[in-house]
Amino acid sequence: MKTFTKAAKEVLKSEAKAIEALSERLGSEFEKAVNTILSHKGKIIICGVGKSGWIGRKIAATLTSTGTPAVFLHACEAVHGDLGIYEDGDPAILISNSGATSECLRIMPVLRSFGSTLIALVGNPDSPMARNADITLDASFESEGDPLGIVPTTSAAVALAMGDAIACALIDARGFSKTDFAKFHPAGQLGRNLTYKVSDVMQSLEECPLVSKGDTIRQTVIAMTKKPLGAACVVDENLGLLGLITDGDIRRMLQNEIEIDSAKASEIMTRSPITIEQSASLGDAVRLMEERKSKLSVLPVLNSEKKLAGLIRLHDIYTPQG
Template sequence: MTLPPTFDPDRAIALARDTLQIEAQAVRAMAERVGSTFAATVALILERPGRVVVMGMGKSGHIGRKLAATLASTGTPAFFVHPAEASHGDLGMITAADVVLGISNSGESDELLAILPVIKRMGVPLVAITGRLDSTLGRHADIALDASVAKEACPHNLAPTASTTAQLALGDALAVALLDARGFKADDFARSHPGGALGRKLLTHVGDVMRSGAQAPRVSRQASLMELMREISDKGLGMSAIVDADDRVLGIFTDGDLRRLIENSGSSVDLRNLSALEVMHANPRTVRAEALAVVAADLMETNRITSVLVVDEQGRLCGALNSNDLMRAKVI
């Protein structure tokens, strides 16, 4: 495709820098204006037993959808309602226990203003994020948050750019203040994001990914080295536990231990006569089944090992896992 004759790489770079500077300045200026009305908004949402219903038209609507998603994933139940659809039945989704958060840079969006009387009759508090506090939306809101900008980043000062950035930043600030007030922690975030990397790390336990029962390699202390090697080969974990008669872990023997044993043994030593008790490493690294899988991953990394045994309170073997198991579970 041929580039248009008006394209100038240097101008494109200059405009990009101007855009970023204008939007950064808009956010900095808004940060200086944050005060008691912002705190009152946080308190209002915390006090209401219902949800935050976010509304906005056009670009403000796109920001609203993102804000509703951010609130919902950080401990504040929220959803987005399109103002135009609200006038045709979707207002039934709003209850008297909710808070409506209306977003409009001009504060004069017809679709949003059309439903204000209904919201007022229902007694639902209205919070506005607007660039004009003296607009119809700003004047009729219970609380109006100032998201005004000096100018848009658009060279013609027309396309919503700096104004939508300000709305987005103010919405994120609101979500962060709410999650902090609710005592929302990393594990709470993980519960609402079970499919994400953080969710897997904070919700996956060793017991969820370990090999258990007959899949966990083990031999008795009296087992020969040949029997020990056969168990390692059959179970495919590159190691085996050595246990006593009550299945308590006495030690471990790995593929690496076998290589070192062969390298260090003289020709006069018959390895077939050695027992598992004689070749094992006593007091191996272990982990509990209820521990987070990421703890097992850290244990392996710290000690430069690829497998770990899982034991119960009495030190009895209940499972085993290696780094491949953790990778399959996407914990590492």
Template sequence: MIIEQAKKVLAIEAKAIESLIPRINGQFTAAIDMILSCTGRVVVTGMGKSGHIGKKIAATLASTGTPAFFLHPAEGIHGDLGMVTADDVVLALSNSGETAEVVSIFPAIKRIGASIVVMSGCAESTMAKNADIFLDVAVEQEACPLGLAPTASTTASLAMGDALAVALLSERKFTPEDFAVFHPGGALGRRLLLTVENIMHSGEENPLVTLDKTVKEALFVITAKGLGVTNVVDEQGHLVGIITDGDIRRGLEQGHEFLDKKVDRLMTKTPRTITANKLAAQALRIMEKNHPRPITVLPVVDEQNKAIGIIHLTDLLRQGVV
């Protein structure tokens, strides 16, 4: 019984969302055009459960390039309407379209001069008739067996809000880098904003040996820098290869005389590299996709292929990029 009831809820809500597809029409396009031409912000308002959905829609809009905030209608009639300007678009949510607290702020919004988009389940409601644009989010039935708790109707409103936000994102040519600007504190922001330059080992931390050095000398550098690798450069500082501690361990199987050989006998020539201005996430992709096996270190070079640093997988782990 419990499982069947839960499945029924999901089926009803899925049907509610699917029924919105034919309603993506001229009114929806007009709402997008209105918001795109808006020089102010989108002010989302709603009461009760619609208010909770409105807060989510406002947050989604704001994080995807459309300045927006939520206005509680009951607070609005007690002074918060001062946050609304003539340059704004008000997005008002109400399943019935008759929510008293929302209806009561419409006259003031109109006096202010802001445009109004109503998202409601009733085209003949007071709110719909007083809107510049009406978005129909009517549902056939609520998922609540009593037909009382807003369930399918709030799901439909949330989905329509997502449709608005994503359509606006697309029209604004919003990029992952733009998204990251608004999410600097999370893992997503770190992946999208953190560059190789921010975390690479450079200067004194950059392990370097020249072609005239021996494997033993390279081993000393690898040990001193603690990264398990050293860049190998020519006299001008151009990267010509790398040597890892694993290379040296495998070489020692030939005997200790191996340590006196020049590094060019052991180094991996033309290794995979990255430049300092690339995203740290790109460095991770290069490491993961390297064939025949993933790598844990990546030399950092400049435009002249000079070895300016090195980045290690553990650096990406510490920064939360992985």
């Protein structure tokens, strides 16, 4: 049976090698580019065509989402009216692997007429675009990583990595925080994880099955059936959490043929279970539940007094509130 990993591994190794070399090559020109963008109060223009254009779109999106307003300008459409997006002084990053893309070369004098600092992100630092730019970002590499050696694979990865390097340098320079990031990502799971608190989506105490350590397994199963959240909390009279019993605990107990009318909740509960405070972010909850060898589907939630306040499930985290 034919396998397909050889070509896949070759391109990944090629891209990794080129990006590693790029990290060692960053220097004064990179510093100039970051300082130019950092000192500009307006937006950044990202320009390119073809595959470089798609990389440019992604770089513009990354910059915009991390506190540096940026827009993508197609080099062909620019001269047919899209130059209207320009404001005097907007720096431009022009992307081309060859550094000789005719559409980009043709538009460079036009962009300069706007007082724009021209930054060439090119695979050939000794190219026409590099010579006509104010700043050159060297995105060179040995060869494309595809079996033909001509498909934009390594070149695209290196250009994209350079864009990420610029964005991350700006994040650091601006002191851009997770809170700032959340402002620009109010929708989607990223935004939910950063913006919402556990208390915003958790199941309240009234919705949770609660049992005492002396309750029988039958009583526990009945409580979990009436309020099916995947777990029951074992509490004392003051709502202090003593343990947790999950659906899985019940199934494992039945396999061991334990008598459900005589066995007590305390016999099968997990003592001192992992918990989370209701003031924690959803991102904290995700990390606590998923970044572990054995993932958790439900967590008891405690209030500031360390008393049980409710339960949160992965389902609650990943289901938008209506």
